Amino acid sequence: TGMRVAVVGAGVSGLAATKCCLDEGLEPTCFEQSQDIGGLWRYTEHIEAGRPSLYPSVISNTSKEMSAFSDFPFPEHFPVFLPNALLLDYLWRYTEHFGLREHIRFGSTVVSVRRHPNFATTGQWDVVTEAEGKQTSHVFDAVMVCSGNFSQPSLPLQCFPGIERFRGQYFHSRQYKHPDVFQGKRVLVVGMGNSGVDVAVEASRVAAKVMISTTRGAWLLSRVFEHGYPWDMILNTRLMSLIKNNLPGPLSWLLINYKVNQWFNHENYGLQPENRYFLPMLNDEFPSYILTGRITIKPGVKEFKDNSVLFHNCPEEEPIDIIVFCTGYTISFPFLEESVVRVENKHASLYKYVFPPQLQKPTLAVLGLIKPLGAIMPAAEMQAHWVSRVFKGRGAHVSPPAPQNAAQTKLDMFCPSSQGDPRAKKFRWLVYLDTLASFIGAKPSVLGLVCTDPWLALTIFFGPCSPYQYRLGGPGRWQGAREAILTQWDRVLKPTRTRVPAGSSSSFLSLLTVVGFLLLLAAVIFGFL
Numbered sequence: 001t002g003m004r005v006a007v008v009g010a011g012v013s014g015l016a017a018t019k020c021c022l023d024e025g026l027e028p029t030c031f032e033q034s035q036d037i038g039g040l041w042r043y044t045e046h047i048e049a050g051r052p053s054l055y056p057s058v059i060s061n062t063s064k065e066m067s068a069f070s071d072f073p074f075p076e077h078f079p080v081f082l083p084n085a086l087l088l089d090y091l092w093r094y095t096e097h098f099g100l101r102e103h104i105r106f107g108s109t110v111v112s113v114r115r116h117p118n119f120a121t122t123g124q125w126d127v128v129t130e131a132e133g134k135q136t137s138h139v140f141d142a143v144m145v146c147s148g149n150f151s152q153p154s155l156p157l158q159c160f161p162g163i164e165r166f167r168g169q170y171f172h173s174r175q176y177k178h179p180d181v182f183q184g185k186r187v188l189v190v191g192m193g194n195s196g197v198d199v200a201v202e203a204s205r206v207a208a209k210v211m212i213s214t215t216r217g218a219w220l221l222s223r224v225f226e227h228g229y230p231w232d233m234i235l236n237t238r239l240m241s242l243i244k245n246n247l248p249g250p251l252s253w254l255l256i257n258y259k260v261n262q263w264f265n266h267e268n269y270g271l272q273p274e275n276r277y278f279l280p281m282l283n284d285e286f287p288s289y290i291l292t293g294r295i296t297i298k299p300g301v302k303e304f305k306d307n308s309v310l311f312h313n314c315p316e317e318e319p320i321d322i323i324v325f326c327t328g329y330t331i332s333f334p335f336l337e338e339s340v341v342r343v344e345n346k347h348a349s350l351y352k353y354v355f356p357p358q359l360q361k362p363t364l365a366v367l368g369l370i371k372p373l374g375a376i377m378p379a380a381e382m383q384a385h386w387v388s389r390v391f392k393g394r395g396a397h398v399s400p401p402a403p404q405n406a407a408q409t410k411l412d413m414f415c416p417s418s419q420g421d422p423r424a425k426k427f428r429w430l431v432y433l434d435t436l437a438s439f440i441g442a443k444p445s446v447l448g449l450v451c452t453d454p455w456l457a458l459t460i461f462f463g464p465c466s467p468y469q470y471r472l473g474g475p476g477r478w479q480g481a482r483e484a485i486l487t488q489w490d491r492v493l494k495p496t497r498t499r500v501p502a503g504s505s506s507s508f509l510s511l512l513t514v515v516g517f518l519l520l521l522a523a524v525i526f527g528f529l
Contacts, residue, residue, distance in 0.1 A: 026388060039051075124140065167306050352435070368383070442475065
């Protein structure tokens with residue numbers, strides 16, 4: 001028999017892990033505590049303990065071409081940004097297409113994962129699962145933890161003086177489903193992550209007043225970016241990555257400042273971040289809601305009173321009825337021993353965000369525990385691709401470095417402006433993907449393609465870094481990768497260009513192609529590649 005691998009969870013990471021195991025000839029068993037796949041993307045009206053919870057209006061922040069698994073593009077008729085129901089539909093299509101369903105055990109909760117007594121020699125794990133009230137013990141050769149990090153809400157009430165005497169209603173954003181709870185109320189949203197911005201916008205349509213409290217501000221991007229194209233297909237390119245990574249820190253900061261302030265001046269809207277880290281939120285309506293007075297930006301909370309709140313540097317009390325704490329989540333692995341994955345300050349100490357560096361054998365990996373400046377699905381898939389090859393013993397950079405070097409690796413992955421700020425957890429998406437791809441021999445060679453396939457080289461370097469690039473060669477090579485790359489813009493325009501006036505053309509893309517070719521030649525000449 002082959003190497004047996006336990007996969008914990010059948011969300012995005014768990015499905016990718018199961019598929020990559022099968023590609024490598026391993027024998028995965030995926031344990032999913034619910035009765036369906038999808039993890040975070042499976043909407044339920046009721047909140048389930050130990051599971052992510054989302055509100056029905058959630059739409060993906062990354063476009064379909066940048067979010068696809070690398071050998072399975074989204075259907076061309078799907079919208080560019082996906083409502084949660086369509087994203088779940090895509091995950092089911094992926095599951096059925098690659099025959100993953102038979103490897104998933106629904107209604108099975110992983111109770112514990114412990115090192116086998118002979119772990120030092122075999123690297124095996126004792127896994128206990130529970131289904132219908134009955135516990136079962138298994139021995140697996142390796143484990144992939146794909147349980148995500150959106151199940152355990154962080155609600156630090158001790159950081160908010162006076163909350164114990166507040167007479168109104170308060171809850172964590174995990175409990176939010178519909179805006180009717182805010183009808184006619186005065187609402188305070190604490191925290192300005194993506195959930196905070198979404199909840200504030202939805203609440204402002206029915207509430208009497210909405211304020212959002214943020215201590216550090218935030219950059220805000222719209223899904224609709226330059227010339228109406230998706231933000232990530234314009235920003236996440238190899239050319240942009242080359243520029244950002246080679247510019248000195250201050251110049252990189254100025255470039256980011258310029259880009260994000262093209263939509264609106266963040267300082268004028270009370271949103272300008274105080275520190276130089278790039279932590280953007282995505283919302284298409286938020287600035288206009290500030291402009292029309294539906295939402296007011298406030299500084300950090302100083303103190304709560306019976307029916308009001310006092311903000312720092314603001315002498316007046318503001319009356320409020322409801323508080324929504326959008327204060328994020330804590331990383332939790334209740335089935336693991338604390339010594340296996342060390343968690344400090346909401347951060348797990350993992351080599352390349354995947355392997356616990358202190359384990360004697362690299363037979364346990366954590367997938368999807370990242371917040372990339374880009375799509376999570378191709379990043380989780382790349383992790384799974386790498387991990388499955390490590391489990392198989394096919395080189396792939398098997399040995400993690402010493403813990404101190406692992407920490408340095410963590411810093412190297414961050415955006416230049418985020419180093420030294422522990423709150424900035426988003427890192428260089430493209431650098432990370434390329435690093436893992438180089439471990440398994442799947443990183444595309446732009447310079448090599450210039451000679452053999454210049455049109456493809458041009459598209460890869462100047463166009464969006466779509467996941468199909470990592471299937472052009474190496475293990476898991478996919479014959480359809482080249483065509484998927486060259487037709488990616490067609491799939492973007494298909495659901496939107498539903499009325500084509502006579503004599504129209506894709507002038508922007510044509511211009512981009514011409515300019516891109518000239519720049520590519522310059523880059524080759526000057527040795528940037």
